[in-house]
Amino acid sequence: NAGVTQTPKFRILKIGQSMTLQCAQDMNHNYMYWYRQDPGMGLKLIYYSVGAGITDKGEVPNGYNVSRSTTEDFPLRLELAAPSQTSVYFCASSYLGQRSLGETQYFGPGTRLLVL
Amino acid sequence: GENVEQHPSTLSVQEGDSAVIKCTYSDSASNYFPWYKQELGKRPQLIIDIRSNVGEKKDQRIAVTLNKTAKHFSLHITETQPEDSAVYFCAASIRRGGGNKLTFGTGTQLKVEL
Numbered sequence: 001n002a003g004v005t006q007t008p009k010f011r012i013l014k015i016g017q018s019m020t021l022q023c024a025q026d027m028n029h030n031y032m033y034w035y036r037q038d039p040g041m042g043l044k045l046i047y048y049s050v051g052a053g054i055t056d057k058g059e060v061p062n063g064y065n066v067s068r069s070t071t072e073d074f075p076l077r078l079e080l081a082a083p084s085q086t087s088v089y090f091c092a093s094s095y096l097g098q099r100s101l102g103e104t105q106y107f108g109p110g111t112r113l114l115v116l
Numbered sequence: 117g118e119n120v121e122q123h124p125s126t127l128s129v130q131e132g133d134s135a136v137i138k139c140t141y142s143d144s145a146s147n148y149f150p151w152y153k154q155e156l157g158k159r160p161q162l163i164i165d166i167r168s169n170v171g172e173k174k175d176q177r178i179a180v181t182l183n184k185t186a187k188h189f190s191l192h193i194t195e196t197q198p199e200d201s202a203v204y205f206c207a208a209s210i211r212r213g214g215g216n217k218l219t220f221g222t223g224t225q226l227k228v229e230l
Contacts (some may be wrong), residue, residue, distance in 0.1 A: 033218075043220045045218065
């Protein structure tokens, strides 16, 4: 298993440009998440999905959109890039059963985004 | 929403000493508490977790304790080694409806000195 994969590893965007950060997992996990990590800070949840076709906002969703058309893929879309979106973006996945109180979230390697 | 506070922000110990990192959470309904280790430029990786139905869990040199009454949990690393140097994050989550969202602390930079 490749686990959680993310592309690209690094990207420079100009203000106002758009891009999609790709995330895929091959562990048949039902839950997927997008976090951002600013320098010296913890991770903040942007969006998450509990299954194909179902997404919900996290703590910092403004400026981002997501979709989940398949179990494996969970892309994150930035429509109008702003300098405040300069960050490292991590995708994660986990499997939660009906009675689980919480399960391990497995993180991808991250995408470093610089908006100038 | 949930708020997680983590202390200290930096911690320096001598090799072989113990290290303790403490976190508090605000929502008494939180029921899952993982700890992640993140090396520079790498992804966070789970090192240990605890659920609200237990008070302590140990895995070799690492242990986590949970005090639900006081709403705090702690990470204990014994016999520290240089490879333990990293940033450690605590997190808390609540399983409500279809969601299981983690709220992270701001991290502790642990440095193990020779």
